[in-house]
Amino acid sequence: MEHRLGGNASPSEASGILSRWKLLIQETLHLTRDTLSALVGAPRQFEPQPLPQPRPRPIRNRHPSPPPRRQPKPELHPQPSSSSQGRQETHTGLPSPPSTHATTLSSSPTASLLGSYTQLDVELELLKATQERDRVRKRPHTREHIHAKAHKDKLAQIRQNDLDDMQKELYEMHRKRGFSSDYSDFQDFIHFRQRLERLQNLEVLATSRSLSDLRAKAEADERARRHSHEDYSRYWYKRALAHAKASIESPKPFRPSTSFFDQLQKLQAAKDQEIEGKLRPKVQPLPDRLPPDDEAKVASLLLRRGVISKCEREQVTDKDLSRLNPRAWLNDELINFYGQLILSRGEGRKENQPANGSGRAITPLKVHYFNTFFWTKLKGDGYEKSRLAKWTKKIDIFSKDVILIPINHNNSHWTSAAINFRKKRIECYDSMGMDQSAVHRGLRAYLDAEHRNKKKKPFDFTDWVDYTSEDFPQQENGYDCGVFTCQTLESLARGAETFAFRQSNMPYLRRRMVWEIGHAKLWEGS
Known part of the structure; x- marks a missing residue:
């Protein structure tokens, strides 16, 4: 014991x-x-x-x-x-x-x-x-009713009919507001918009620093988990219809009486805008088709196999070039090749070449182009871990006029951004009109880190603004975002203030891009 x-x-x-x-x-x-x-x-x-x-x-x-x-x-x-x-x-x-x-x-x-x-x-x-x-012996009988399957099929058909009716009503409202594409493109546009909003909600929920934003996004995410895809589509259509009706039927907001000084400022701003419009060369509308000889060259390029064209370190194969056919998404190879064409044009011309007034032959700026992997590395791993300082080892980006950056959002949508040193702006251009505040924050962080690495001091953001164009052309389907991105970067490289392309110009621009890539140079005509 x-x-x-x-x-x-x-x-x-x-x-x-x-x-x-x-x-x-x-x-x-x-x-x-x-x-x-x-x-x-x-x-x-x-x-x-x-x-x-x-x-x-x-x-x-x-x-x-x-x-x-x-x-x-x-x-x-x-x-x-x-x-x-x-x-x-x-x-x-x-x-x-x-x-x-x-x-x-x-x-x-x-x-x-x-x-x-x-x-x-x-x-x-x-x-x-x-x-x-x-307890097992007393378990109730769980056999479905003989008409249960027919009832579920009928209910699903009723819900689908409701969704189709709401989609058609929303399409008519968009037509009244200037939508020019057909109904099939509108359906692609709606599905693409829903997908981007869901991805953006998840991205904001993961990166937001605001407690109120986190609560709001968490509630939205909980509602999305609680409902099926069909219920989410019904909710999305109801919300879109409510917004469209409010914008069409709501009366104009009441404008209070302004002082005499405010009226003088508005008149002066209108005169300045009129003078600037007269001095600025007019942008000619884009044609519908290429010249017959160039159309024949485009057709022959699309029939070729293997490597179609090379420019510096970039090359395009026949599989890549086929993505410039209608209703196809552009990949990294096409966008990076087009960016290299923009960069080669700027390096091959003299700095003070006069413009000929055609609208496209504006003097190219001193630009630098980051390929499509730049934003992926910056967003995923950050400046230090991605070793982005080596990307500009032989280049001083602070001596350039503008830095061009194509951005791929979650492998689902192409947009374009620019660091404009001439105007002290961090610019974002999205053909779907989505929120780009995360891009503004990321490029500001990169600019400061790059300045600390190269200049050994923080970047001075005095008078710098985050810019988003209010009248930027918008796409009307779910597959032309890559073409919008390439044309935006090309226009920014020329210092253009306005964008001449619209959704109706996309078929022509796709054919022209085939010609440009096949000849490894940008189009110089109208």
């Missing part, structure tokens, strides 16, 4: 501990019997089982530790051990209650209690199995 009590317990202390153990086992037994009696109707008497003889253990001088809270179940049929004929102890996993040298557990009431506890445990397990069997 000394090895259980630490070797320093007196007989009186051992007797007290034994009494407490007996009381604990008796309370457990009474509670178990009461529970079983309530379940089966009447208590049962059980005969105690003989307890096994323990194996001798070495005596260790340890401090007594409290018994574990959870007690494992005892063996159902314990067998006596032949290695010891003296004291006996239970194999319940509990530390055996202390006893004197003259008293053994085999003759104490503890053995009887533990034996009854073993039998009660068996009865409880049998009772649980019986209750589980009865």
Whole structure:
């Protein structure tokens, strides 16, 4: 007993501990019997089982530790051990209650209690199995109604008809506001818009630093998870219809009376704009088709196989060039090749070449072009981890007029951005009109990190603004965003203030881009 009590317990202390153990086992037994009696109707008497003889253990001088809270179940049929004929102890996993040298557990009431506890445990397990069997037998019948499938199909058809009606109504409203594409392109545009909004919500939720924005986006994300794609489309159409009706039917806002000084400022601004429009060369509208000879060259280029054209380190194959056919998305190879054409044109011309007034032959600016992987690395790993300082090891971007950057959003949408040093603006151009605040923040962070790395001091953002064009041309389908991006970058490289292309010019611009890539130079005509 000394090895259980630490070797320093007196007989009186051992007797007290034994009494407490007996009381604990008796309370457990009474509670178990009461529970079983309530379940089966009447208590049962059980005969105690003989307890096994323990194996001798070495005596260790340890401090007594409290018994574990959870007690494992005892063996159902314990067998006596032949290695010891003296004291006996239970194999319940509990530390055996202390006893004197003259008293053994085999003759104490503890053995009887533990034996009854073993039998009660068996009865409880049998009772649980019986209750589980009865519960399975009473399980209700789950067979569907014979008309359940027909009802679900009819309900799905009704919902689809509602979505089609809302889509047609929204299409008519867009036609009143200047939408020029057909209904199939409008459907692609709507689906593309829904996908971009979902991706943007997830992106803002992951990167937002505002607690209010996080709460709002979390609630929107929870609603999206709670509803299916069909319910989300219904919600999106209702919201779009409400916005369209509000913009068409709402009266013009009330304009309070302004002071005489404000009126003079408006008149002066109108005159300045009129003078600037007269001095600025007029942008000629784009034609519908290329000249016949160039159209024939485009047709022959689309029939070629293998590598079609090379420019510096960029090249385009026939698979890449086929993406300039109608209703196809542009890939990285096409956009990077077109960016290299823009960069080569700026480096190959003199800085002060006069303009000829055609609208396209404006003096090219000193530009630098970052390929499509720049924004992916900046957004994903940051300036230091992506080692973006090596990208400009031989180039001083702060000596350029404008830095051109194509951006791929989640591998789903192309937009264009620019760091305009002439106008002190960080510019973003999106043909879908989505929020570009994340791009503004990312380019500001890059500009400051690059200035600290090259100039050894922070960048001065005094008078710098985040610019988004309000009248930027908008696409009317889900596949022309790459063409919009290339034409935007080309116009910014010429220093153009306005953009001459529209959605109706996309078929012509796709054919012209095939000619430009095939000849490895930009189009110089009208």
